[in-house]
Amino acid sequence: MTAPRPVATLVLDGRTLTCCAVAEAVGGPVSVRVDDAALVRIEASHSAAVAAVERRPVYGRSTGVGANKGVSVDDWPDYAVGLLRSHATSAGELRTPDRVRAMLLVRLNQLAAGGSGISPAAVAALAAMINADALPRVREFSGIGTGDLSALATTALGLLGEAPLPRELPPVRFGVHDALPFLSSNAATLADVALAGHRLQTLARAAITVATLTAVAVDANLEAFSPAVADRLPGDGGTEVCASVTRLCEPAPPVAVRIQDAFALRCLPQVHGSVLDTLGQLEALGDFHLNQAAENPLILALGPDQEAGEEVVHHGLFHLPGVALACDAAAVAVAQSVPLLLGRLAMLNDPLMTGLAPFLGAGRAGASGVMLLEFVAGSSLAVLRSAAVPASLGTVSISRGAEDDASFASRAAVQLFEACDAYSIALACELVAAVRAVRMRGLKVPSDGWGSALAVCAGLPDDLSDRDLTEDVALAQTLLPALAEVAVGRVVSP
Incomplete structure (x- = not known):
């Protein structure tokens, strides 16, 4: 019998992950931990997001998405889950385990960079998914280079307990500041790169x-x-x-x-x-x-010497023509x-x-x-x-x-x-x-x-x-x- 390969813990800080490290890590189960400084950035961005929606319209949090960007949304708990369910639509063959592991690893590191406004609980749930090697069923046709929405929505539904996973995880609740931020990424594309x-x-x-x-x-x-x-x-x-x-x-x-x-x-x-x-x-x-x-949008916590406590920037950084x-x-x-x-x-x-x-x-x-x-x-x-x-x-x-x-x-x-x-x-x-x-x-x-x-x-x-x-x-x-x-x-x- 072949002995299981030793798994070293990969510390993700949102600053230093490389393509080489991703490729070398995902041939089997991966152990990860989010760096302490990154956890502070995640919490700060989340607090800024909570404050921002009280001050101004924020895409995907107080509004719909896509052409529904001008539609105000009030029933956010139900809307957030519906957003994930609808955006999980995909087709084609299932991606191989190494590609899915790489996607999850990249996504967690991006969140560690700080700026998404996502809750620390959602980040912890993603890290638990990686450490358990509970890989979501991601299909081939799921994006057009403006965000791997289907792949990440499927992942989120797995964390919620609504999509099948190879092993059970404690379900997490996605709140108003989790659904769109979790999806808003090209993690699957970058993993393939x-x-x-x-x-x-x-x-x-x-x-x-x-x-x-x-x-x-x-x-x-x-x-x-x-x-x-x-x-x-x-x-x-x-x-x-x-x-x-x-x-x-x-x-x-x-x-x-x-x-x-x-x-x-x-x-x-x-x-x-x-x-x-x-x-x-x-x-x-x-x-x-x-x-x-x-x-x-990008949601940044500003320093105490600045006029407002947060900055919300709607942008197109997810677009990857380069x-x-x-x-x-x-x-x-x-x-x-x-x-x-x-x-x-x-x-x-x-x-x-x-x-x-x-x-x-x-x-x-x-x-x-x-x-x-x-x-x-x-x-x-x-x-x-x-x-x-x-x-x-x-x-x-x-x-x-x-x-x-x-x-x-x-x-x-x-x-x-x-x-x-x-x-x-x-x-x-x-x-x-x-x-x-x-x-x-x-x-x-x-x-x-x-x-x-x-x-x-x-x-x-x-x-x-x-x-x-x-x-x-x-x-x-x-x-x-x-x-x-x-x-x-x-x-x-x-």
């Missing part, structure tokens, strides 16, 4: 190691990765590619076999560097939004890098490049070898291109025109998940072929550098006969995280 973006970064670094094995197999001209090239690249990504390939290939052959290689290798720093830079920009933007109070654009850019960057991968597969299949049999076949004339890996990788490229169609170009006008634009950041983030799976398959195809080619050439394997990468791949079968390579590709996919570690210079046990 954190998870998909983190996985793509891992795959993108694994791609450096995989491409290096191809470079070794075809005796690549390493001048394309020299310091002279690295110094003339615009971002950190290309510099990282050059440094990693150079380190993994040390010592470089004294004389290059070819004066220069095809773009698939020669332009790897430029193309793949752009992938790394774009993914880094997405991560930075995600880290920013994870720690923002973006609920509408996140949508960053997700689209990441999907496009990954998609436009895979034609180079196909070019490297073509090199590995070419006897003029490797000195080996066509398609790395062995045992008989006309052997197909790894021929079909190009087909599988090409199929994955089609999926990547579909996932790279910019979601940010779409918009809708809803709620009788009161909400007349949509960023579709939610859809852009989901497309990153589609890109992850397809990219992983393409990389696995190149890896299977590159490892076979290196082995067939009988090269002297160094103890470190690309030898470390080959050691990670020791479990890949060395049967060269014509056979079904489906399981080889599946196994290669599982090796990619370790190869990402090799790319950044970490020692990995085979």
Whole structure:
């Protein structure tokens, strides 16, 4: 029996949560605690909300929502529950546990930032839900990039005891200052950004190691990765590619076999560097939004030296066109890098490049070898291109025109998940072929550098006969995280 993984308590302060921390935490049950200073901010914002509704109209507290913003509401206890019930409408497949855990984690951290006006009791109930791993049933179609209303309404109904949860929780009452503030967030979208973006970064670094094995197999001209090239690249990504390939290939052959290689290798720093830079920009933007109070309205407790005790700001901070654009850019960057991968597969299949049999076949004339890996990788490229169609170009006008634009950041983030799976398959195809080619050439394997990468791949079968390579590709996919570690210079046990 597998022992349960130890769960460290993650302290949320509304200030320092990162996409990386979210991705690393949600593979299983999560233990959380809200920082004491954050609890003070939450209480102050709630007190300010209570005072504000006595002084002025406040959207979603003394009024309806959407096009009903001008409608005064008096029966708030009943209206608040009705708001949650109506906004829980959704459709599609259920989201996976890691995505739901990530959403809950992000939402709790946003509330810890202070500014929602929500009650401390509602915050405590959400923390209890996370600690109990009582995950709500969140469906795929639930937002258009202006707030993940359905996903969060479903979560709130679970806390109220009205929606099914895998384990029972003490029900909490949502008051006038809890219903809309709980919903007013893009937590599900940002959770997807954190998870998909983190996985793509891992795959993108694994791609450096995989491409290096191809470079070794075809005796690549390493001048394309020299310091002279690295110094003339615009971002950190290309510099990282050059440094990693150079380190993994040390010592470089004294004389290059070819004066220069095809773009698939020669332009790897430029193309793949752009992938790394774009993914880094997405991560930075995600880290920013994870720690923002973006609920509408924003309710802030002012200091004692200011004229009023609270400030109410109605706004559009929940609108995330920048996140949508960053997700689209990441999907496009990954998609436009895979034609180079196909070019490297073509090199590995070419006897003029490797000195080996066509398609790395062995045992008989006309052997197909790894021929079909190009087909599988090409199929994955089609999926990547579909996932790279910019979601940010779409918009809708809803709620009788009161909400007349949509960023579709939610859809852009989901497309990153589609890109992850397809990219992983393409990389696995190149890896299977590159490892076979290196082995067939009988090269002297160094103890470190690309030898470390080959050691990670020791479990890949060395049967060269014509056979079904489906399981080889599946196994290669599982090796990619370790190869990402090799790319950044970490020692990995085979």
